Amino acid sequence: MRLTCPICGDRDRREFYYQGDAAMLARPDPAAPVQDWADWLHLRDNPAGRTRELWYHEAGCTSWLMVERDTVTHEVFSVDLVERVDAD
Amino acid sequence: MVDLTALTPCSGLLPLRKGTVTLSELDPGRITSLMPFGGQRAALSAALERAHGLGFPAPGRVTQTEGATCLWTARDQAFLMGPDPDPALADHAAMTDQSDAWAVVLLAGEDTEDVLARLVPIDLRPAAFPEGSAARTLCQHMTVSISRRAEGLQIMCFRSMARTLAHEIADVMASVAGRRAAG
Numbered sequence: 001m002r003l004t005c006p007i008c009g010d011r012d013r014r015e016f017y018y019q020g021d022a023a024m025l026a027r028p029d030p031a032a033p034v035q036d037w038a039d040w041l042h043l044r045d046n047p048a049g050r051t052r053e054l055w056y057h058e059a060g061c062t063s064w065l066m067v068e069r070d071t072v073t074h075e076v077f078s079v080d081l082v083e084r085v086d087a088d
Numbered sequence: 089m090v091d092l093t094a095l096t097p098c099s100g101l102l103p104l105r106k107g108t109v110t111l112s113e114l115d116p117g118r119i120t121s122l123m124p125f126g127g128q129r130a131a132l133s134a135a136l137e138r139a140h141g142l143g144f145p146a147p148g149r150v151t152q153t154e155g156a157t158c159l160w161t162a163r164d165q166a167f168l169m170g171p172d173p174d175p176a177l178a179d180h181a182a183m184t185d186q187s188d189a190w191a192v193v194l195l196a197g198e199d200t201e202d203v204l205a206r207l208v209p210i211d212l213r214p215a216a217f218p219e220g221s222a223a224r225t226l227c228q229h230m231t232v233s234i235s236r237r238a239e240g241l242q243i244m245c246f247r248s249m250a251r252t253l254a255h256e257i258a259d260v261m262a263s264v265a266g267r268r269a270a271g
Binding site: 007008011014058060061 | 147148162210224231
């Protein structure tokens with residue numbers, strides 16, 4: 001498997017660390033009920049098909065990446081920076 | 089006061105020559121990491137230009153001038169190598185002294201890219217990785233910074249891994265040299 005890092009280009013999977021579902025980015029409001037926080041922290045779908053995931057380019061530029069891919073066909077649809085390159 | 093003898097990271101390990109390839113240690117001089125503060129990248133680049141005559145490198149690039157190099161090492165991070173950093177840079181970037189924290193080696197010779205092809209998961213042939221290119225990637229299990237200089241490929245790893253780096257590369261150099269000798 002290869003991912004095209006928006007900063008480094010086409011790289012081998014070995015350079016990346018897999019974090020999990022991109023649902024982690026949808027953090028509940030601080031005042032949200034405890035149940036919302038528990039669901040956000042613990043509940044994950046396990047879809048066969050298109051998923052959005054967080055990957056970390058650990059052995060490269062150290063960017064967090066949002067990868068959209070298909071867990072059945074292994075097709076990678078997109079790799080985007082979680083924090084835009086011009087964020088500063 | 090005790091007079092201590094400074095040893096380089098690869099002291100006693102290098103240089104090595106096998107087949108067409110030579111692995112030798114480089115003295116990078118002072119190494120300072122520069123991480124621009126939010127919104128300060130352009131200002132840092134201008135300050136670098138004034139003080140040291142080179143700009144802050146784009147991702148995957150090296151900027152260079154007589155006696156100084158600025159090497160891209162990660163997102164929003166580059167290493168100024170060679171001179172003592174101008175104090176004015178501190179207005180625009182977080183700076184840390186990295187001198188002596190890195191082992192810096194040079195791999196040169198005809199089969200250089202063939203050697204690293206067995207260790208590094210990116211294409212380092214000159215057509216894909218010309219002079220002035222820099223990458224953060226892996227050498228076996230270690231994270232390294234690799235950049236192309238006129239003389240060959242510069243490889244940097246954490247000083248604590250110097251022996252492993254020299255060992256891994258030396259093994260592969262012997263293997264590639266053996267292949268060449270066998271025809």
